Amino acid sequence: MSENSAAPVVILVRPQLAENIGTTARAMMNCGLSELRLVAPRDKFPSEKAVAASAGADEILANAKLYPYLPLAVADLQRIYAMTARNRDMPHRVIDARQAGAELRNRIGQGQSCGILFGPERSGLTNDDLTMADTMITVPLNPEHSSLNLAQAVLVLGYEWAHLVFGNQPQPVPEGETAPASKEELVNLFEHLERELIECGFLRNEAMRPTMIRNIRTMLQRGTLTEQEVRTFHGIISGLAQGRPGRSKPEPGTE
Amino acid sequence: MSENSAAPVVILVRPQLAENIGTTARAMMNCGLSELRLVAPRDKFPSEKAVAASAGADEILANAKLYPYLPLAVADLQRIYAMTARNRDMPHRVIDARQAGAELRNRIGQGQSCGILFGPERSGLTNDDLTMADTMITVPLNPEHSSLNLAQAVLVLGYEWAHLVFGNQPQPVPEGETAPASKEELVNLFEHLERELIECGFLRNEAMRPTMIRNIRTMLQRGTLTEQEVRTFHGIISGLAQGRPGRSKPEPGTE
Numbered sequence: 110m111s112e113n114s115a116a117p118v119v120i121l122v123r124p125q126l127a128e129n130i131g132t133t134a135r136a137m138m139n140c141g142l143s144e145l146r147l148v149a150p151r152d153k154f155p156s157e158k159a160v161a162a163s164a165g166a167d168e169i170l171a172n173a174k175l176y177p178y179l180p181l182a183v184a185d186l187q188r189i190y191a192m193t194a195r196n197r198d199m200p201h202r203v204i205d206a207r208q209a210g211a212e213l214r215n216r217i218g219q220g221q222s223c224g225i226l227f228g229p230e231r232s233g234l235t236n237d238d239l240t241m242a243d244t245m246i247t248v249p250l251n252p253e254h255s256s257l258n259l260a261q262a263v264l265v266l267g268y269e270w271a272h273l274v275f276g277n278q279p280q281p282v283p284e285g286e287t288a289p290a291s292k293e294e295l296v297n298l299f300e301h302l303e304r305e306l307i308e309c310g311f312l313r314n315e316a317m318r319p320t321m322i323r324n325i326r327t328m329l330q331r332g333t334l335t336e337q338e339v340r341t342f343h344g345i346i347s348g349l350a351q352g353r354p355g356r357s358k359p360e361p362g363t364e
Numbered sequence: 365m366s367e368n369s370a371a372p373v374v375i376l377v378r379p380q381l382a383e384n385i386g387t388t389a390r391a392m393m394n395c396g397l398s399e400l401r402l403v404a405p406r407d408k409f410p411s412e413k414a415v416a417a418s419a420g421a422d423e424i425l426a427n428a429k430l431y432p433y434l435p436l437a438v439a440d441l442q443r444i445y446a447m448t449a450r451n452r453d454m455p456h457r458v459i460d461a462r463q464a465g466a467e468l469r470n471r472i473g474q475g476q477s478c479g480i481l482f483g484p485e486r487s488g489l490t491n492d493d494l495t496m497a498d499t500m501i502t503v504p505l506n507p508e509h510s511s512l513n514l515a516q517a518v519l520v521l522g523y524e525w526a527h528l529v530f531g532n533q534p535q536p537v538p539e540g541e542t543a544p545a546s547k548e549e550l551v552n553l554f555e556h557l558e559r560e561l562i563e564c565g566f567l568r569n570e571a572m573r574p575t576m577i578r579n580i581r582t583m584l585q586r587g588t589l590t591e592q593e594v595r596t597f598h599g600i601i602s603g604l605a606q607g608r609p610g611r612s613k614p615e616p617g618t619e
Binding site for chain 2: 136140257260275
């Protein structure tokens with residue numbers, strides 16, 4: 110069982126560029142993944158280039174483990190997934206990244222240790238590599254241009270993981286000055302507006318008036334006005350009304 | 365109405381690095397997005413650096429439009445979304461990237477033209493920029509490290525779009541030699557294995573035999589063996605059995 114079995118392990122198989130190891134670490138940090146394993150990287154590692162590209166994910170790089178061969182890198186893991194853009198003839202089980210996120214969450218929740226293989230930048234995973242994997246993960250993308258950069262492939266899978274771990278948390282509700290207006294405040298606003306619209310002649314057609322008022326109210330309701338916005342709107346109506354020729358007194362009750 | 369209204373328009377607001385414009389174009393191409401607008405980019409544009417970083421998405425860069433101010437860049441669009449990592453006090457409607465994908469698909473399906481704003485690398489969108497947006501989009505990520513690289517923010521949104529456009533397409537079913545084995549083929553395999561296991565003594569405990577057979581069958585069923593794999597398995601069983609001392613004839617019917 111892996112030490113950090115609370116999240117999937119990211120395994121880069123023969124990555125070519127140190128920079129991509131760094132951007133992978135950044136994507137992992139964004140998504141709450143922490144355990145990185147490298148199988149026979151081409152550029153030397155540890156690497157300053159990787160650290161520079163990691164935008165602060167140094168700890169993930171410092172804790173990354175190096176392996177000469179893939180079988181050693183997965184030896185302690187129970188479930189291995191492999192990201193691949195290509196459709197292959199091999200009879201592997203294939204799921205998409207979203208299904209993979211849910212399955213990883215489920216299996217890791219049951220205490221299983223899971224890893225995801227990502228192949229070299231140019232060539233991808235070999236069929237030999239894939240014999241280590243239980244399941245292949247594809248990403249539904251533009252079929253004519255489905256090849257993702259290494260860190261972006263990690264990000265897509267990590268995003269699906271993060272969506273389950275960090276998503277669905279309560280959205281901070283706007284508070285204080287920006288709380289949604291109550292219906293009473295809205296009705297006051299509507300009536301203020303309608304009084305002024307009647308007075309200025311906009312609603313002079315009495316037969317059409319109820320329909321026009323309904324349409325205006327519907328339009329204003331749709332925006333979910335805040336208390337502050339309602340106050341501002343009152344001010345606008347008063348301001349416009351008072352600017353008309355022959356008016357000079359402020360409208361009562363609207364500052 | 366925008367020309368390419370069949371997909372959302374990507375609008376980079378005051379992007380700093382030409383390289384990030386290039387990687388954005390690549391992510392757009394991966395996700396089936398084609399229309400890119402740039403508001404006052406800091407590095408000069410068009411740019412060779414952008415082309416080099418775009419990994420073949422030159423056409424998106426060649427067709428990108430430049431605008432001096434954000435209002436000009438969104439003038440012809442009907443719905444504007446803004447990607448932001450930060451929670452702000454402004455009373456905008458906030459949805460997550462997944463909801464945004466579904467909403468964009470829906471609105472674009474109804475013929476509405478939609479754009480998504482992405483802010484400058486360091487500072488993000490200003491509150492003034494956000495007055496142009498109907499809806500803010502957040503991405504559920506590690507709350508301590510939620511800042512995505514520009515192209516990766518575009519990728520997450522684009523991925524949600526692509527999932528709806530390119531996802532749910534029928535998975536190519538393994539064919540011919542690799543078709544899933546029929547149940548009859550499986551039962552033949554089980555019986556072959558069990559005959560040999562009885563003969564070799566592995567199933568000699570007759571009281572335990574039914575349970576052991578059930579466990580073995582369950583284990584082998586779970587892997588969804590293909591026809592080819594069943595044939596291979598027969599060969600393995602026969603091969604092992606024939607190698608035992610005192611055996612030399614091939615098992616009938618298993619090559």
